[in-house]
Amino acid sequence: xxxxxxxxxxxxxxxxxxxxxxxxxxxxxxxxxxxxxxxxxxxxxxxxxxxxxxxxxxxxxxxxxxxxxxxxxxxxxxxxxxxxxxxxxxxxxxxxxxxxxxxxxxxxxxxxxxxxxxxxxxxxxxxxxxxxxxxxxxxxxxxxxxxxx
Ligand code: DQA
Numbered sequence: 001x002x003x004x005x006x007x008x009x010x011x012x013x014x015x016x017x018x019x020x021x022x023x024x025x026x027x028x029x030x031x032x033x034x035x036x037x038x039x040x041x042x043x044x045x046x047x048x049x050x051x052x053x054x055x056x057x058x059x060x061x062x063x064x065x066x067x068x069x070x071x072x073x074x075x076x077x078x079x080x081x082x083x084x085x086x087x088x089x090x091x092x093x094x095x096x097x098x099x100x101x102x103x104x105x106x107x108x109x110x111x112x113x114x115x116x117x118x119x120x121x122x123x124x125x126x127x128x129x130x131x132x133x134x135x136x137x138x139x140x141x142x143x144x145x146x147x148x149x
Contacts, residue, residue: 003045004045004071005049006041006048006049006071006138006141007070007073008051009051009063010052010078011052011054011075011077011079011080012078013054015030017030017033025104030052033134036135040139045146046138046142046146056084059077060087063087063093066094067095067096071145073091074141076100077117081100081102081118082112082113082115083117084117087117088118092121097123098118099137099140099141100116100122100124100125100127101137102128102133103130103131104127104128105127105128107127
């Protein structure tokens with residue numbers, strides 16, 4: 001059986017995971033996190049592709065070229081969560097279901113973080129559970145696209 005492809009997208013400044021605001025975002029680096037997630041994906045027989053960019057245009061391009069290849073997206077749009085209608089439109093245009101994830105609880109921080117341009121069009125949101133949220137998203141997708149078939 002061909003493995004289903006899931007795309008993990010991390011937005012701006014998440015390349016600095018492990019170095020930026022440790023109290024909020026934890027100590028693990030993005031590289032280590034991706035390694036652990038790929039291991040878990042492998043266990044689930046999921047092909048996990050990953051992409052991080054600080055550029056809105058590159059993130060949009062990645063989403064656009066994922067049509068027909070990617071079954072599900074896990075996205076932490078980072079600061080673009082609160083600003084990017086363009087990224088929202090890109091997700092709508094490819095019609096790939098996605099889970100929105102945030103390491104921190106965006107509702108218990110500054111007011112401007114409480115607005116997300118993604119939540120209402122997502123199939124689910126995980127926020128405030130630290131990096132554990134990424135693993136939970138993968139597990140939820142496993143249930144949706146593999147187990148429930
Ligand atoms: C974040 C929350 C955003 O408000 C912030 O801009 C980020 C990360 C999170 O994972 O908690 O960069 O998406």
